[in-house]
Amino acid sequence: MIEVVCAIVEQHGRVLLTQRSEQMREPMLWEFPGGKLESGETEQQALVREIKEELGIDVEPYHRLEPVQHPYPGHTVVLIPYLCQYNGGVINLLEHRAYRWATPGELPGFNWCPADVPIVETYLKLVKNRG
Template structure:
């Protein structure tokens, strides 16, 4: 099983989503950005590193949400989500095709990677309770 972290980056009442490129697995689907945890790396250190590498953003991870185990045809992943605060940086896409800042109400309008769907649903529930 591959452990992967993802960031729900909040800024000015919106959340950052990224669209996978046509050459990636799950092409053109939307996801919360993130990546694999390296050996000896903590979840939050991996998240900070991946977001800096992929998006040129500095973030502060806050709340860990419920991890999702999902089996794709080639592998099984454990996707570990964190809500994060945007600290600084200008978005520069290293791997993804596009990005979008979405409101809570807009999140369900996107075509999500299957592993992200339960995370989107949990995040919406949490935000609507506040």
């Protein structure tokens, strides 16, 4: 079981998505950016570190959503999503192929990694309930 945190970074009514590169597992699919927890880290610490390492921006996790378990061949991922505030920096793609700031209404149109699909659905319900 691999624990992975992911960031739903919100800014100006849009959310940050990243497209996996050709060299990554699940190539060319879209995801909420994040990464694996390291020993001794809290989920929030791991998320702040991963987003800084992968994208060069600063985020502040503020609300944990329901984790999603997704089986892959040979392992299971527990994806732990957090709503995050964007706190600055310029996006610099160090691992991903592309990024996009998308409105909630645009999210269903992306080709998502399978583990992210339930998180997209949960996020859309949350946004609708905020409305």
